[in-house]
Amino acid sequence: MMGAENHYGLEPPPPREEMETLALVDDDHPSTDPHPLAAVPATLHGGDPLLFPPPSPHSPSSSSPSPSPSSSFLDPPAYADVVFSPFDSQNGTSSGSNSPRCAAAAASEYARITVSDPQKEQETSGSLVPGGGTYVTYLITTKIRTPASGGGGPTEFRVRRRFRDVVTLADRLAESYRGFFIPPRPDKSVVESQVMQKHEFVEQRRSAIEKYLRRLAAHPVIGKSDELRVFLRTPGKLPLSASTDVASRMLDGAVRLPKQLFGEGGGGYAGPQDVVQPAKGGRDLLRIFKELKQSVANDWGGAKPAVVEEDKEFLERKEKVQDLEQQLSTASQQAEALVKAQQDIGETLGELGLAFIKLAKFETEEATYDSQRIRAADIKCLATAAVKASRFYRESNAQTVKHLDTLHEYLGLMLSVHSAFSDRSSALLTVQTLLSDLSSLHARAEKLEAASSKIFGGDKSRIRKLEDLKETIRITEDAKSCAIRGYERIKENNKTELERLDRERRDDFVAMLRGFVVNQVGYAEKIANVWAKEAEETSRYAKESN
Amino acid sequence: MISPQGSPPGSSSQSPRSPSAPLFLSVTVTDPVKLGNGVQAYISYRVITKTNLPEYQGPEKIVIRRYSDFVWLHDRLAEKYKGIFIPPLPEKSAVEKFRFSAEFIEMRRQALDIFINRIASHPQLKQSEDLRTFLQEDEETMERARSQETGIFKKKPTDLMQIFKDVQSMVSDVVLGKEKPVEESNPEYEKLKHYIFELEDHLAEAQKQAYRLVKRHRELGQSLADFGKAIKLLGACEGDSLGKVFSDLGSKSELLSIKLQKEAHNLLMNFEEPLKDYVRAVQSIKATMTDRANAFRQQCELAETTKLKEINLDKLMLMRSEKAVEAEIEYKELKAESEEATRRFETIVKLMSEEMMRFQEQKTADLGLAFHEFARGQAKLANEIADAWRSLVPKLDACSPSMCS
Numbered sequence: 001m002m003g004a005e006n007h008y009g010l011e012p013p014p015p016r017e018e019m020e021t022l023a024l025v026d027d028d029h030p031s032t033d034p035h036p037l038a039a040v041p042a043t044l045h046g047g048d049p050l051l052f053p054p055p056s057p058h059s060p061s062s063s064s065p066s067p068s069p070s071s072s073f074l075d076p077p078a079y080a081d082v083v084f085s086p087f088d089s090q091n092g093t094s095s096g097s098n099s100p101r102c103a104a105a106a107a108s109e110y111a112r113i114t115v116s117d118p119q120k121e122q123e124t125s126g127s128l129v130p131g132g133g134t135y136v137t138y139l140i141t142t143k144i145r146t147p148a149s150g151g152g153g154p155t156e157f158r159v160r161r162r163f164r165d166v167v168t169l170a171d172r173l174a175e176s177y178r179g180f181f182i183p184p185r186p187d188k189s190v191v192e193s194q195v196m197q198k199h200e201f202v203e204q205r206r207s208a209i210e211k212y213l214r215r216l217a218a219h220p221v222i223g224k225s226d227e228l229r230v231f232l233r234t235p236g237k238l239p240l241s242a243s244t245d246v247a248s249r250m251l252d253g254a255v256r257l258p259k260q261l262f263g264e265g266g267g268g269y270a271g272p273q274d275v276v277q278p279a280k281g282g283r284d285l286l287r288i289f290k291e292l293k294q295s296v297a298n299d300w301g302g303a304k305p306a307v308v309e310e311d312k313e314f315l316e317r318k319e320k321v322q323d324l325e326q327q328l329s330t331a332s333q334q335a336e337a338l339v340k341a342q343q344d345i346g347e348t349l350g351e352l353g354l355a356f357i358k359l360a361k362f363e364t365e366e367a368t369y370d371s372q373r374i375r376a377a378d379i380k381c382l383a384t385a386a387v388k389a390s391r392f393y394r395e396s397n398a399q400t401v402k403h404l405d406t407l408h409e410y411l412g413l414m415l416s417v418h419s420a421f422s423d424r425s426s427a428l429l430t431v432q433t434l435l436s437d438l439s440s441l442h443a444r445a446e447k448l449e450a451a452s453s454k455i456f457g458g459d460k461s462r463i464r465k466l467e468d469l470k471e472t473i474r475i476t477e478d479a480k481s482c483a484i485r486g487y488e489r490i491k492e493n494n495k496t497e498l499e500r501l502d503r504e505r506r507d508d509f510v511a512m513l514r515g516f517v518v519n520q521v522g523y524a525e526k527i528a529n530v531w532a533k534e535a536e537e538t539s540r541y542a543k544e545s546n
Numbered sequence: 547m548i549s550p551q552g553s554p555p556g557s558s559s560q561s562p563r564s565p566s567a568p569l570f571l572s573v574t575v576t577d578p579v580k581l582g583n584g585v586q587a588y589i590s591y592r593v594i595t596k597t598n599l600p601e602y603q604g605p606e607k608i609v610i611r612r613y614s615d616f617v618w619l620h621d622r623l624a625e626k627y628k629g630i631f632i633p634p635l636p637e638k639s640a641v642e643k644f645r646f647s648a649e650f651i652e653m654r655r656q657a658l659d660i661f662i663n664r665i666a667s668h669p670q671l672k673q674s675e676d677l678r679t680f681l682q683e684d685e686e687t688m689e690r691a692r693s694q695e696t697g698i699f700k701k702k703p704t705d706l707m708q709i710f711k712d713v714q715s716m717v718s719d720v721v722l723g724k725e726k727p728v729e730e731s732n733p734e735y736e737k738l739k740h741y742i743f744e745l746e747d748h749l750a751e752a753q754k755q756a757y758r759l760v761k762r763h764r765e766l767g768q769s770l771a772d773f774g775k776a777i778k779l780l781g782a783c784e785g786d787s788l789g790k791v792f793s794d795l796g797s798k799s800e801l802l803s804i805k806l807q808k809e810a811h812n813l814l815m816n817f818e819e820p821l822k823d824y825v826r827a828v829q830s831i832k833a834t835m836t837d838r839a840n841a842f843r844q845q846c847e848l849a850e851t852t853k854l855k856e857i858n859l860d861k862l863m864l865m866r867s868e869k870a871v872e873a874e875i876e877y878k879e880l881k882a883e884s885e886e887a888t889r890r891f892e893t894i895v896k897l898m899s900e901e902m903m904r905f906q907e908q909k910t911a912d913l914g915l916a917f918h919e920f921a922r923g924q925a926k927l928a929n930e931i932a933d934a935w936r937s938l939v940p941k942l943d944a945c946s947p948s949m950c951s
Contacts, residue, residue: 324783331776334769341769345762352755359748366741369903375910382917389924506788513795514942520935528928535921541914 109224110217111145113232115210118202119160137162138206140213142232157233163188165238166209169231172240175277177222178423178486179493181416181501183215220500287433291426294433311491317498318421325414332411335404339397346393353386378538385534389527396523403519406512410505417501424494427487434480441473571597571666573681575611575659578651588612589651591658595681603682610685613638616658618692622676623665628837628890629897630671631905633664634826649811653819660823670897728846729839738902739835746828753821760814767806774799791941798934809927813920820916824909831905834898841891848884855880 117139142157163186170185186208213232217223230239356379363376448469452462577592595607616635624632636657662680665671679691730736774796781792855877862870 320783324780327776327780327783331773331780334773334776337769338766338773341762341766345759345766348755348758348762352752352759355748355752355755359752362744362748366737366744369906371903371906371910375906375913378910378914378917382920385921506784509784510788510791510942510945513791514939517795517935517938517942521932521939524928524932524935528925528932531921531925531928535918535925538914538918538921541911542918 108217109145110142110232112141112143113210113213113217114141115139115206115213116141118206121162135162135164136202136205138209140209140232157235159232159235161231161238163205163209164242165231166212168238168240168242169227172227173216173222173225174419176225176227177493178427179420179490179497180219180221181413181420181497182222183212183219184412184415184419185212290437291429291433294436295429297436298429298432314491314494321414321417321498321501325411325417328407328411328414332407335407339401339404342393342397342400346390346397349386349393350390353383353390356380356383356386381537382534385530388530392523392527392530396519399519399523400516403512403515406508410508413501417497420490420494420497424487424490427483427490431480431483431487434476434483438473438476438480441469441476445469445473567598569597569599571595571599571602571672573659573662573666575655575662578655580646587646589646589654591655593662593681601678607682609681609683609688611680611688613654613658615680615688615692616661619665619676619680620661623671623674624833626674626676627670628841629834629894629901630668631827631830631834631901632671633661633668634823634830635661636826649814653815656815656819657823728843730842742828742831742835746825746832749821749825749828753818753825756813756818756821760810760818763806763810763813767803767810770799770806771803774803788945791938791945794941795938798938802931802934805927805930809923812923816919816923817916820912824913827905827909834894834901838891838894838898841887841894845884845887845891848880848887852877852880852884 115138118136119139120134121137122134137160140159140161142159144155144157166185167188170182173182186205213228216228222228227240360376360379360383363372363379367373367376445466448462448466452459452466455462572595574594574596575591576594578589579591580587581590582588590610590612593609593611595602595609596605598605617638620632620635623630636654665674665677671677680688683691776796777799778793778796781789781796783789784792855873859870859873859877862873
């Protein structure tokens with residue numbers, strides 16, 4: 001398995017060039033066995049069963065090193081002779097082999113991750129439906145890159161995971177690596193699982209999980225994460241805290257709310273360690289409300305909040321990324337249309353060839369005139385050329401699909417970028433909320449102080465309130481510092497990731513275009529050769545009619 | 547333009563009257579022009595005849611003709627030259643919208659040109675008086691001749707008689723219970739009929755795929771244009787040097803789109819049309835087969851009727867009846883007709899076998915040329931594609947990692 005899965009769901013054909021079957025050009029057997037041609041209209045899926053290694057003795061020039069007929073030896077080398085092997089992807093990168101992405105992948109500690117062997121298992125406990133509740137597990141095999149000195153320790157790990165575990169991994173990573181462009185995890189896609197055949201769905205999911213894990217491993221920061229390591233190496237139950245669904249979280253939050261409102265413990269203010277996580281999706285309902293209020297104040301209120309997104313460079317980049325996303329979307333669409341058009345033309349050529357084969361066979365069987373026999377031979381020649389060209393089109397397309405898949409990959413990456421940007425804005429919102437909390441707390445403290453200073457000897461209850469308030473202010477100050485630190489960290493992550501995106505994107509795009517172009521040239525030359533020969537063989541007709 | 551004796555056209559440098567000059571007749575159909583308004587609008591063509599045949603006027607003659615004039619010629623020849631495969635005409639009507647499209651007009655013009663030249667190079671057909679009328683007469687005469695040919699008044703009186711006789715014999719067949727039409731029992735001819743019918747199916751399939759291929763070229767052209775545009779826009783998001791490469795790639799893609807549309811047109815005119823023409827030719831053969839079947843039936847019926855008359859005559863002569871004289875005259879008439887019908891049938895048979903050989907040879911040449919044009923066009927296109935993409939490789943190489951900023 002080359003492992004180069006892609007968006008279009010096509011399997012790469014085996015990396016061979018020659019495809020003439022002897023039966024097609026063998027003139028000793030005029031009644032062609034229809035069997036090899038029955039596969040001619042086959043789709044790309046499943047590879048081309050008609051690829052045989054040895055070239056036909058009748059067409060030596062298809063494997064000769066000479067360049068395309070129209071060029072001399074001084075011209076650039078013919079790409080027809082480049083052996084097109086499908087890109088051997090390592091850990092999910094499907095772009096050119098020279099990019100630093102490959103180098104990054106090579107630096108990852110994970111040499112290869114494979115997902116295989118889906119198994120159905122029974123839900124053992126907590127199942128509401130008696131006898132129901134099956135799920136699928138996948139075998140995940142990880143080969144570790146070991147130093148040449150060959151220290152001890154296993155080089156391969158095998159674990160069994162279910163999709164829920166993948167979701168857990170994704171959630172934990174999202175929490176720990178805010179601000180990073182975390183590769184998006186496979187969809188939960190409930191609807192599709194009902195529409196598709198079960199095995200089709202499982203296969204799609206298997207492939208998606210594999211791609212996802214490989215991408216994670218290739219990320220310079222996340223590839224080294226504990227979460228990923230634990231996921232890949234620890235057999236048995238996944239030792240990451242499971243994500244709970246939003247409903248139960250809200251439920252928990254609702255339980256805590258009265259305590260927060262009526263002042264127990266810290267009086268309902270977020271502790272420092274909690275602020276590092278976003279409010280949304282957490283259990284802290286009060287915090288959610290506060291931040292919501294803050295964001296409304298930001299949007300509609302006249303006063304500017306104390307800290308705003310001022311980083312002009314960031315804003316510029318953000319705009320650029322949005323523009324990029326739009327263009328990627330269009331380009332990805334058009335690439336799909338292009339691939340389809342190329343596939344169609346190849347298919348129709350194949351069908352044309354088939355129709356002519358049948359005609360040739362018919363004429364040969366019914367021939368009563370010599371001119372008929374000659375014509376039958378001519379028709380068969382043309383049909384052969386058409387079928388050859390058709391195969392080249394289809395092969396070329398399989399490669400094109402892989403090259404242009406980079407567009408779709410980057411489009412998918414945009415999701416991660418959005419996520420990272422929203423990490424930043426929610427962190428900012430937390431800071432803003434805390435700042436306005438602080439300012440209102442300070443205002444209250446001032447008022448209390450002013451009021452209690454008017455009473456000589458002090459007011460016991462007021463003094464106690466003031467002390468509590470000062471305690472709260474202290475806690476909130478801590479939280480504020482934490483939040484600011486978290487925010488700055490996220491900003492820094494955004495920055496490095498954007499730089500990485502620019503760098504890698506440039507390289508990946510160059511590789512994509514180069515791969516696309518070289519592939520097109522190579523196959524166009526092959527196709528030109530096929531037709532040039534056919535034109536040569538029929539050239540006597542051209543002279544005759546003049 | 548096909549010169550019947552194989553000599554190049556334009557050898558009119560030699561005096562037309564000199565006996566040693568090879569005879570030639572070459573025709574061109576050209577210059578389609580839309581005339582008339584609204585529903586009655588039509589296309590007229592300029593037909594240029596160059597010849598040194600004595601029956602024709604001058605070295606060159608130009609007339610204006612329209613499609614229905616060609617139809618007239620075709621139908622006249624079909625009537626007079628039974629047994630010969632009359633060269634087929636392009637299809638009559640088209641969807642209204644399409645009727646005046648440049649492509650359709652060009653396809654029709656080409657087909658009409660081929661049609662008239664096939665007639666001009668056919669050993670028997672080229673001597674036809676109707677051909678001379680078509681090529682020489684002024685437009686008014688042509689229009690008159692054309693409008694006379696409508697309805698059943700197309701037929702001359704003797705043909706009208708024949709129609710009545712046919713009806714009569716059909717009725718008598720029914721009455722006598724001989725409903726099954728009489729057919730030849732010639733195994734070779736049976737084989738030929740079977741061949742022709744099946745050939746039409748195969749050819750229709752090939753032509754269908756050829757037409758689809760034309761469409762696919764157009765679609766690919768369109769998607770290349772769209773892709774090129776999108777790539778250009780995407781490149782605008784990138785830095786200067788890489789953005790330039792994107793832009794170049796997009797431009798090449800758009801360029802190739804144009805080339806694909808061109809090739810689509812070339813395929814249509816020089817590959818798909820010849821295949822369609824082949825199908826039409828086969829249909830023309832089927833028409834001749836119908837003529838042959840009719841002639842055979844007539845011959846059989848007249849032979850039978852004659853026989854009956856002979857028997858009757860003998861009876862009358864034995865009886866020494868006065869009706870014998872009249873009966874003898876009738877019998878002699880009928881016998882002559884029967885012999886005529888037999889001659890007609892045998893002519894058709896003989897002509898058909900010559901025509902079949904000619905047809906096979908002609909089709910091998912036509913198809914060979916079509917294949918050649920197809921291969922040439924595809925090779926040219928593939929080379930253009932290779933050249934366009936190849937020109938980008940050095941630019942992309944210059945953009946390799948760590949070199950572009």
